[in-house]
Amino acid sequence: MATNPSWVVLKFGGTSVSSRGRWETIAEVISERLTEEATGRVMVVCSALSGVTNQLEEIIAQAPRGAHHEVLAAIVQKHLRLGDDLGVDAELLLHEEFSALERLALGASLVGEVSPRVQAQILSCGELMSTRLGAAFVGGLLKEVRWMDARTLLRTVAEPHASLRRRYLSAACEASIDRELQARLAGASERVVMTQGFIASNDAGESVLLGRGGSDTSAAYLAAALQAERLEIWTDVPGMFSANPRQVATARLLKRLDYAEAQELATMGARVLHPRCLGPVREHNIALHIRCTPEPRQEGTVIAAQAVGQGPQVKAVSAKHGVTVISMETLGMWQQVGFLADTFAVFKEHGLSIDMVATSESEVSVTLDPMANALDPAALARLQRDLGRTCKARIVEGCAVVSLVGRQVRSILSQLAPALNVFEEQQIYLVSQSASDLNLSFVVDEAQADRLVSRLHQLLFGEQGPDALFGPSWEELSGRVLPQAPFADAWWRGRRDELLKLAEQGATYAYSPETLRTQAARLTSMASIDRVFFAIKANPNPEILRLLEARGLGFECVSPGEVAHIRELFPQLETGRLLFTPNFAPRREYEQGFEAGAMVTLDNLYPLEAWPEVFEGREVLVRVDPGQGAGHHRYVRTAGPKSKFGVSVEELPRLAELAEQINLKVVGLHAHVGSGVRRAGTWSSTAVFLAQCRAHFPDVRWLNLGGGLGVPERPGQEALDLGAVDASLAEFKKAHPTLELWLEPGRFLVSEAGVLLARVTQLKTKGAYHYVGLETGMNSLIRPALYGAYHAIVNLTRQGEAPEVEAEIVGPICESGDVLGHARWLPRCAEGDVLLLANAGSYGRAMSSRYNLREPAAEVMLPALELGE
Ligand code: LLP
Numbered sequence: 074m075a076t077n078p079s080w081v082v083l084k085f086g087g088t089s090v091s092s093r094g095r096w097e098t099i100a101e102v103i104s105e106r107l108t109e110e111a112t113g114r115v116m117v118v119c120s121a122l123s124g125v126t127n128q129l130e131e132i133i134a135q136a137p138r139g140a141h142h143e144v145l146a147a148i149v150q151k152h153l154r155l156g157d158d159l160g161v162d163a164e165l166l167l168h169e170e171f172s173a174l175e176r177l178a179l180g181a182s183l184v185g186e187v188s189p190r191v192q193a194q195i196l197s198c199g200e201l202m203s204t205r206l207g208a209a210f211v212g213g214l215l216k217e218v219r220w221m222d223a224r225t226l227l228r229t230v231a232e233p234h235a236s237l238r239r240r241y242l243s244a245a246c247e248a249s250i251d252r253e254l255q256a257r258l259a260g261a262s263e264r265v266v267m268t269q270g271f272i273a274s275n276d277a278g279e280s281v282l283l284g285r286g287g288s289d290t291s292a293a294y295l296a297a298a299l300q301a302e303r304l305e306i307w308t309d310v311p312g313m314f315s316a317n318p319r320q321v322a323t324a325r326l327l328k329r330l331d332y333a334e335a336q337e338l339a340t341m342g343a344r345v346l347h348p349r350c351l352g353p354v355r356e357h358n359i360a361l362h363i364r365c366t367p368e369p370r371q372e373g374t375v376i377a378a379q380a381v382g383q384g385p386q387v388k389a390v391s392a393k394h395g396v397t398v399i400s401m402e403t404l405g406m407w408q409q410v411g412f413l414a415d416t417f418a419v420f421k422e423h424g425l426s427i428d429m430v431a432t433s434e435s436e437v438s439v440t441l442d443p444m445a446n447a448l449d450p451a452a453l454a455r456l457q458r459d460l461g462r463t464c465k466a467r468i469v470e471g472c473a474v475v476s477l478v479g480r481q482v483r484s485i486l487s488q489l490a491p492a493l494n495v496f497e498e499q500q501i502y503l504v505s506q507s508a509s510d511l512n513l514s515f516v517v518d519e520a521q522a523d524r525l526v527s528r529l530h531q532l533l534f535g536e537q538g539p540d541a542l543f544g545p546s547w548e549e550l551s552g553r554v555l556p557q558a559p560f561a562d563a564w565w566r567g568r569r570d571e572l573l574k575l576a577e578q579g580a581t582y583a584y585s586p587e588t589l590r591t592q593a594a595r596l597t598s599m600a601s602i603d604r605v606f607f608a609i610k611a612n613p614n615p616e617i618l619r620l621l622e623a624r625g626l627g628f629e630c631v632s633p634g635e636v637a638h639i640r641e642l643f644p645q646l647e648t649g650r651l652l653f654t655p656n657f658a659p660r661r662e663y664e665q666g667f668e669a670g671a672m673v674t675l676d677n678l679y680p681l682e683a684w685p686e687v688f689e690g691r692e693v694l695v696r697v698d699p700g701q702g703a704g705h706h707r708y709v710r711t712a713g714p715k716s717k718f719g720v721s722v723e724e725l726p727r728l729a730e731l732a733e734q735i736n737l738k739v740v741g742l743h744a745h746v747g748s749g750v751r752r753a754g755t756w757s758s759t760a761v762f763l764a765q766c767r768a769h770f771p772d773v774r775w776l777n778l779g780g781g782l783g784v785p786e787r788p789g790q791e792a793l794d795l796g797a798v799d800a801s802l803a804e805f806k807k808a809h810p811t812l813e814l815w816l817e818p819g820r821f822l823v824s825e826a827g828v829l830l831a832r833v834t835q836l837k838t839k840g841a842y843h844y845v846g847l848e849t850g851m852n853s854l855i856r857p858a859l860y861g862a863y864h865a866i867v868n869l870t871r872q873g874e875a876p877e878v879e880a881e882i883v884g885p886i887c888e889s890g891d892v893l894g895h896a897r898w899l900p901r902c903a904e905g906d907v908l909l910l911a912n913a914g915s916y917g918r919a920m921s922s923r924y925n926l927r928e929p930a931a932e933v934m935l936p937a938l939e940l941g942e
Pocket residue numbers: 608611629654709711745747748749779780781782817818819820821856860915916
C-alpha cells in the first residue's frame with residue numbers, strides 16, 4: 074500500500090442502494106478499491122433508497138393536514154424490508170430517524186405548515202437511513218466501515234440574503250481542500266467511511282440540503298476536500314451516451330469526455346450526472362468515472378481534463394423536456410436603451426434563472442429550464458404580468474431543447490447541414506449556439522423532441538462503429554438486443570396470413586379477442602381494485618364492449634350517446650356498472666344520465682347553482698382536480714387551472730354546502746390526472762389525494778382513481794408495472810378498508826389489441842425524402858397528427874425482410890399533417906403491400922372521421938384462437 078494512502082470517493086444512487094444484491098456489489102467494489110495500489114481509503118456517499126425522497130416530500134405535503142401516516146408507514150416498511158434482506162436490525166438502527174420523522178410530521182400537523190428548516194430535517198432522513206443500513210451490512214462483511222454523519226463533513230457557504238428555501242433546501246458548499254478533515258480521517262482506524270449524499274450543515278450546525286440530485290454534488294465536494302484520486306459515480310446506466318439510451322437503442326457509450334463536454338451533456342438533459350457535480354472535480358482536476366452498479370465490470374465513462382480527439386466533432390444528441398419559452402416583444406421602441414436590463418431584472422425579481430437567450434431588434438426569447446426553476450402556472454402568470462411593464466410577453470409551455478453537443482460545432486455546420494434537414498417541418502421557437510461552441514440547440518414542441526433526437530442520431534451516428542471515443546452501443550451492452558423489428562412478440566405477428574387476407578377488403582382495424590381478454594383479466598385480478606369501468610370513448614365497438622361486459626367490467630360514458638349505446642347493448646346492466654362523467658354538458662344531459670340509471674359524476678358547481686332541482690335528493694360522484702396532471706401529451710393532461718376538468722380543492726367546501734342545501738349526497742370522489750401514464754405511483758397518489766378531499770363529504774364510499782394506464786408504444790419503452798400499482802393501492806387500502814377503489818381505463822384494455830391495416834397506394838421520392846402512401850390516413854388515425862403519437866409500423870407483406878429505406882408514411886388526405894409515421898425504416902415497399910400500425914385499438918377508429926369524405930377504416934373482431942380461454 075502507498076505510504077500516504079489517498080482516497081477514492083464512490084457515490085451510489087438510489088437504485089444502487091435499494092436491494093441486497095446491489096449492496097453486495099457495493100461491498101465488492103469497496104474491497105477492490107481497498108486493495109488498489111494507489112488508494113488506501115474509500116469514502117462511500119449514498120443516496121436514499123429509490124423513491125424515498127419522493128415519499129418524504131409526500132410527508133411534507135401531507136403533514137400539515139395530518140395526513141402523513143400512510144406514507145410514513147410505507148417508508149418505515151420499505152426500510153424494515155431492506156433491513157430483513159440485509160440481515161441487519163433496521164428497527165434498532167433506524168430508531169432515531171423513525172422517531173424523528175414521526176415527531177417532525179406531528180409538529181407540522183400541529184402548526185399546519187412545514188418550514189424549509191423542518192423540510193430539510195425531514196428530507197435528510199432518507200440518506201441517514203440508507204447509510205445506516207448499508208454501513209451495518211458492509212461493516213459486517215469488511216469490518217472496517219465507519220458511518221459518519223455528512224453534516225460533520227460538509228459545511229455550506231452562508232448566503233444571508235438568499236431565501237429560506239435556497240438556504241435550507243438548495244445550499245452550496247465551497248469546493249475547497251479540507252486539510253483538517255483529511256487529518257481527522259487519517260487518524261481513524263477504519264479505512265472505509267460511509268456517509269450521506271445530499272445533506273450538509275450550515276454555520277449554525279443545522280441540517281441543510283444541496284438540492285434535488287445533490288448527492289452527486291456532495292460526492293464531488295468530498296472528493297475535492299479529500300483531494301481524492303478519483304470520484305466514481307455508480308448509477309443504473311453504464312455511462313454517458315451519444316443519446317438517451319432508453320430512447321435510442323443504438324446510442325453509443327462515450328468512453329471519455331473532458332469536463333466541459335460532460336458539463337454540457339449533463340446540462341443538456343443527460344440525466345446520468347447532476348450538472349453541479351462537475352465544477353468541484355474540474356477545479357481540482359480529479360477524474361470522474363461513471364460506473365454501472367448492475368454491470369460492475371463495464372468500463373463506463375471517464376471524465377477528465379483530456380478528451381479523446383481534439384478536432385471538431387459532434388459527440389451526442391440530447392433532449393431536455395419540460396422547457397418553457399418566453400418571447401418578449403418590445404413595445405414598439407426600437408433600439409430602446411436598457412430594454413434587456415429591464416426585462417432580465419424582472420426574471421431576477423421572480424427568482425427565475427434564464428437558460429437560453431436569442432435576441433432580435435424587436436424581440437427577445439428566453440428559455441426557462443425546469444431543473445433550475447419552480448414553474449407552476451401561478452408563478453408564470455405573475456411573471457407575465459410583471460413583464461408587461463416593459464414588453465408584451467408570450468409564454469409557450471411544453472417545449473423541449475434538442476441539442477447537438479460536441480466541440481467546435483460552429484466549424485462543422487456545413488457537414489451537419491443534411492442532418493439539420495430534420496427540422497425543416499418543425500416550428501422552431503429558438504435556435505442557440507453556445508458561446509463556448511459546445512452545443513447547437515433548437516427549441517421545439519415537446520411532442521417532437523424524441524423523434525428528432527432519434528432521427529438526428531441516426532443521421533449523425535448511424536454508421537459509427539466503436540473507436541477510441543465511442544464504445545459499444547446500448548443494445549450491445551444491455552445484452553438485450555432490442556428486436557430489429559419492434560414488438561417482436563406482439564400477437565399480430567402470429568396472425569399474419571389472416572391479417573393480410575383481411576386487408577384485401579380495404580383499410581381495416583383488426584382486434585384480437587385474446588389480447589382484450591388478457592388485459593381485462595390483468596385489471597380485474599388486481600386485489601386492490603373493486604370495480605373496473607371501461608372508458609368507452611377509447612373504443613365503443615360493440616363486440617369489444619360485449620367481450621368486456623362478459624368479464625364483469627362496467628362502462629364509463631361521457632355523453633348521452635355513449636350511455637344510450639351501452640343501454641341498447643346491455644339493457645339489463647346493473648346501475649353499479651354504468652358511470653356517466655359529462656363535462657360542460659347541458660342540463661338535459663344530467664337528467665338523461667339519471668333517467669338511464671347511471672351513476673353521475675359532477676365536475677363543476679354550476680349545475681348545482683343553476684339547476685338544483687335536477688340533483689335534489691340524489692347521489693353523485695364529484696370529480697376533483699388534483700392540481701398536477703400527467704400523460705403522454707399536454708392535450709391529455711387533465712389537471713391544474715389550465716385544464717377544464719374537475720372542481721378545484723378550494724371549491725369543495727362550497728360544493729359541500731350546496732349539496733347539503735338540496736339533500737344531495739356525494740357518495741364518491743373521482744380524479745383522472747391524464748392519459749398514457751406509465752408511472753406506477755400515480756394512482757396511489759390520486760387515492761391519497763381523494764382520501765383527503767373526503768373531509769368535506771362524510772358519505773363518500775367510492776374513490777374512482779380514473780384511467781390513464783399507459784402501454785409501451787415505442788420500442789424499448791418500459792411497460793407500466795401493474796403489480797406495483799396494485800401493491801401501492803393495497804397499502805392504501807389497508808389504511809382505508811371501507812373505501813371501494815375503482816379504475817376507469819380505456820387505452821390499457823384495448824390499445825394493444827387493435828391494429829390498423831392499410832395497403833400501399835403509391836411511392837414517391839422528393840430530394841432526400843421517400844414517401845410511402847397508404848389508402849387511409851388521418852381520417853382513420855388522427856393520433857400522430859394531433860399528439861405526435863408514435864405507432865409502430867411494419868410492412869406485413871414483407872415481414873422478416875431487412876429494413877432498407879427511411880420513409881415518411883402518409884395518407885391520401887389533403888393536409889400536410891397527414892403523416893402516420895415519420896422517418897420509419899422499412900423494407901422497400903411496393904404498391905399493394907400491407908402496412909400494419911400497432912397499438913391502434915384505442916382512440917383509433919373512435920376518433921376517426923369522414924374528412925375529405927373518405928370513409929375511415931372498417932373494423933373486424935378476429936375469431937378467437939382455438940387455444941383461446
Ligand atoms: N377517465 C376520464 C375521466 C378520462 O377523461 C379518460 C380519457 C379516461 C378515463 C380514459 O383514459 P385512458 O385510460 O384511455 O388513458 N385521445 C387521447 C386520449 C384522450 C383521453 C381522454 N380521456 C389519445 O389518443 O391518446
